[in-house]
Amino acid sequence: MIRLEKVSFSYDKQEIFRDLSLHVEKNEKVGIVGESGCGKSTLLKLIAGLYLPSEGKICVDGETDPARISRKVSVVMQAPMLLPMTIMENITMGHEYPAERIDRVCEEAQLSKWIGTLSEGINTYLGDRSDELSGGQAQRIAIARAMCKDAQIILLDEPTSALDAENTAAVLEALRRYTVDKTVVHVTHRPEHLKGYDRILKMEDLIGK
Amino acid sequence: MPVLKILLKRNRIWVFAAILAALVSNLSQMFYFVFVGKLVDKIAGRQTIEYSFIAILAVFMIANVVTVSLNHYIGHMTAEKMAHSLRMGYARKLLKKTNGENRSCDAGQIMSVVQNELAQADAYLGNTFFDIFSMTFSGILVLVFLLFQNALLTMTLLIPAILILVYVLILSKRMTPLVSETQNAKNRMNHAVYSTVHAFPAIRIFDGEKLAMHTFQRETTDWVRSATKLERRSALYNSLSGVLSGIPLLLLLLAGGYMVLDGHIMLGTLIVFLNLQKSLMGFIMNLPAWIGGFKIFTANLTRIEIE
Ligand SMILES: Nc1ncnc2c1ncn2[C@@H]1O[C@H](COP(=O)(O)OP(=O)(O)OP(=O)(O)O)[C@@H](O)[C@H]1O
């Protein structure tokens, strides 16, 4: 499903890793841990087709073209990346989804209660007040967005880093249910979030093999 | 304390020097023109011109050149110093903010302030602010001087100018809401552009190009609409005041010409008037534009906090 063969990557002159290989089978759940700055987010962005490797091959669900790969994956980035639009538009990104689906992902991402308190509900414009959202609210919108897109491959980069314990547990449980029949690569500093995963890999073990 | 006051206070020595330079350069310029007028009178009256007179004229001419360039230099240095205080003050405030109390420390917001308010206030300080001192001094000095020379001729110049000024002022009052509307639209647009760039990975993965373009277009259209309206109106007012500003000069030429022919005043006096009317008219006619610019400047400053 996901195949990285001897991939190297540099930002301008700074090399992040060399000869990194990773194979993930269909429906496999893989956790990746490693110290801060070792290139975990960079790796997910490479898998998602956002960057081109300087060397090596990346193949995701049979695709090698980065733009096509991007269409096949869904991600929760480390930064929530909201746009000056309504909550609804930030979740659907302009695509038509059945109302039940949107309601369900809001429920799963623990957004419903908060949205219920807003006078304009899910149609509240985030606009230039997106800085007034809490980090957790923004992150939960990003999670709902990722669940709304119907992709077989889910990439998670510290998806609950801004959430409190209660929300973290609820969101992780929802993600577990949501990804039963999906392929997952989950980057985190907290191995306890990877319970039930098929494999937990250290970044350094992926390199030079 | 208002930002402008802090800036002036922090650079008070430079500001004082700039005011002084403006005063001195305008005085010297006025003396120079007066002596030119006297020279014309002497030539017209076929009087002999003493060496001492020419020497004094030369001294005033040189003093004029020196003080005008000094004024220019000090004015711009002061503006630079103030702009620097503004930028540094903003940076200091930001650093303090991230230490705690204020959480609206969003990068888009900061970029927007840096690109709009700060850049505009900076440009205003550099291009316009100290010319106002100079122009104001020369306007007032010249007015007093001309009144002493010939009150009637001064009034011929002044009264229509003031009438035109009032007219233009009333017109430009209607600009104020347009200015702030344009400013807000521009802020929204910049924010949209910034967050689109920032959220590009998400746009790509969730296939949101269409939505992002739509958002971007909406904000841009808003801005273009209010900006065109603002520009159209300000172009109209400016050309209107440009046309009208010719009227006082015309009246001066007519009335002054008759007075010279009647022997009521000397030709030199009319020359002095013609030379100096530029300063006076420049001051009066540009007043609305300055007030407008100053309003935008202070409006920009209210959005900037400094430390
Ligand atoms: N856009 C970029 N341009 C240049 N260098 C970058 C860029 N993004 C990340 N880096 C650098 O690449 C290295 C790896 O960054 P990355 O974000 O992948 O680390 P990470 O393992 O996800 O860290 P963390 O656990 O803190 O999230 C870091 O040294 C970082 O400074």
Ligand SMILES: [Mg+2]
């Ligand atoms: Mg990271």
